[in-house]
Amino acid sequence: MTTTLYKKARIYTPVDEGRARGGKKQGQLACFPDGALLVEDGTVAALGPYETVLRARSGQPPDAEIDCGNKCLVPGFVDPHTHLCFAATREAEFDLRLAGTPYLEILKRGGGILSSVQAVARASEQFLADVTLERALTALRHGTTTLEIKSGYGLDQDNELKMLRAIRQAAARSPQDIVATFLGAHAIPEVYRGRSDDFIALLIHEVLPLVKEEGLADACDIFCEEGVFSIEQGRRLLRAAQGLGFRVKLHADEVHDLGGAALAAELRALSADHLLAAHPDNLQRMAAAGVVATLLPVTAYSLKKPFAKARQMINQGLPVALATDCNPGSSYCESMVFAFGLAVLLMDLTPAEALTAATLNGAYALGLADRVGSLDVGKQADFLLLDGESPSILPYHAGVSSVQEVYKKGRRVV
Numbered sequence: 001m002t003t004t005l006y007k008k009a010r011i012y013t014p015v016d017e018g019r020a021r022g023g024k025k026q027g028q029l030a031c032f033p034d035g036a037l038l039v040e041d042g043t044v045a046a047l048g049p050y051e052t053v054l055r056a057r058s059g060q061p062p063d064a065e066i067d068c069g070n071k072c073l074v075p076g077f078v079d080p081h082t083h084l085c086f087a088a089t090r091e092a093e094f095d096l097r098l099a100g101t102p103y104l105e106i107l108k109r110g111g112g113i114l115s116s117v118q119a120v121a122r123a124s125e126q127f128l129a130d131v132t133l134e135r136a137l138t139a140l141r142h143g144t145t146t147l148e149i150k151s152g153y154g155l156d157q158d159n160e161l162k163m164l165r166a167i168r169q170a171a172a173r174s175p176q177d178i179v180a181t182f183l184g185a186h187a188i189p190e191v192y193r194g195r196s197d198d199f200i201a202l203l204i205h206e207v208l209p210l211v212k213e214e215g216l217a218d219a220c221d222i223f224c225e226e227g228v229f230s231i232e233q234g235r236r237l238l239r240a241a242q243g244l245g246f247r248v249k250l251h252a253d254e255v256h257d258l259g260g261a262a263l264a265a266e267l268r269a270l271s272a273d274h275l276l277a278a279h280p281d282n283l284q285r286m287a288a289a290g291v292v293a294t295l296l297p298v299t300a301y302s303l304k305k306p307f308a309k310a311r312q313m314i315n316q317g318l319p320v321a322l323a324t325d326c327n328p329g330s331s332y333c334e335s336m337v338f339a340f341g342l343a344v345l346l347m348d349l350t351p352a353e354a355l356t357a358a359t360l361n362g363a364y365a366l367g368l369a370d371r372v373g374s375l376d377v378g379k380q381a382d383f384l385l386l387d388g389e390s391p392s393i394l395p396y397h398a399g400v401s402s403v404q405e406v407y408k409k410g411r412r413v414v
């Protein structure tokens with residue numbers, strides 16, 4: 001067994017009490033100004049004030065001691081919502097949006113998500129795996145030690161499976177924990193225009209069982225939105241997915257309030273994501289059902305939309321997680337540091353609330369909190385050293401990343 005003691009660290013971490021943290025608890029962190037973290041074979045063995053951690057070792061010296069120079073030490077970021085498996089960027093679409101064309105209008109004209117579908121159809125699995133890995137490693141340099149990546153630019157059996165296999169390949173080549181989500185219902189393929197029920201049936205009866213058989217995804221997701229999929233279609237697909245053993249989640253109430261948040265509560269989904277237009281009553285239903293609200297501030301920023309009402313959600317007791325939503329359309333951003341900054345400065349989260357959102361609540365949104373998301377004894381030693389005294393350095397030092405060193409399972413990876 002190898003033991004390493006990280007000392008002279010200002011440690012800040014949410015504490016895992018068995019559920020995602022909402023309400024007042026979202027902003028409560030354990031803080032150790034002269035802290036130490038003891039790592040045994042990649043796992044957190046102890047943390048707390050230096051003297052206490054040493055005493056717990058009953059005089060036995062660790063194999064190595066690392067002086068953190070009084071820098072801030074926090075858990076690695078967990079990004080629970082990304083689309084970073086894509087073949088090409090969409091800069092022309094960005095210009096169109098700047099000139100005033102709405103995001104959903106571009107999709108209606110066959111652009112947006114559908115243009116990414118064409119690019120993925122032309123790309124090989126190997127190419128997709130390489131570019132996905134490259135983006136995951138960019139996220140790692142900005143402190144993301146665990147992330148989710150969705151399919152959803154395939155929209156037919158072969159291309160959805162190609163995407164999921166590419167994600168699996170990227171995951172095998174990255175030090176991060178990467179989980180895949182099946183998002184076959186991301187848009188209505190051109191050939192199914194006017195027949196979206198048939199497309200949902202195809203996903204349920206043909207594609208999902210293959211995804212299950214090959215073990216290519218842990219969760220199933222759907223984009224419920226006007227002009228895309230209805231709540232009823234979401235219910236049908238996600239219930240079928242649950243029947244096959246998938247966890248479920250939704251792109252909910254992003255532009256219009258269709259009741260996606262209520263469906264997430266009904267299905268006891270892992271999370272409902274976006275929620276810019278969600279009704280407060282449905283958010284209350286989510287809180288009662290223990291569903292995490294995953295908010296994507298870079299998307300609102302990039303689409304120039306009002307931000308989700310994070311303050312109200314936290315006050316309602318709803319646990320809020322943060323994600324980048326990295327995708328080539330509405331949020332081309334791998335950096336959780338940037339999402340963190342927007343959450344604090346434009347959504348009024350405190351730095352402590354944002355830290356919980358970017359770590360432990362994200363881990364709950366992925367169903368991975370037994371392993372990652374906080375520096376609790378027995379969890380993976382995934383942590384960051386920041387170039388500052390507290391998590392406030394992240395929004396305070398704007399436009400750069402204050403993440404200096406990144407550790408995954410106790411090993412320095414950046």
Ligand SMILES: N=CN[C@@H](CCC(=O)O)C(=O)O
Nearest residue numbers: 113223299325327328329330
């Ligand atoms: N809103 C739907 N899906 C993605 C965007 C995907 C895209 O535009 O390529 C999202 O979560 O923002």
Ligand SMILES: [Zn+2]
Nearest residue numbers: 081083251325
């Ligand atoms: Zn998304």
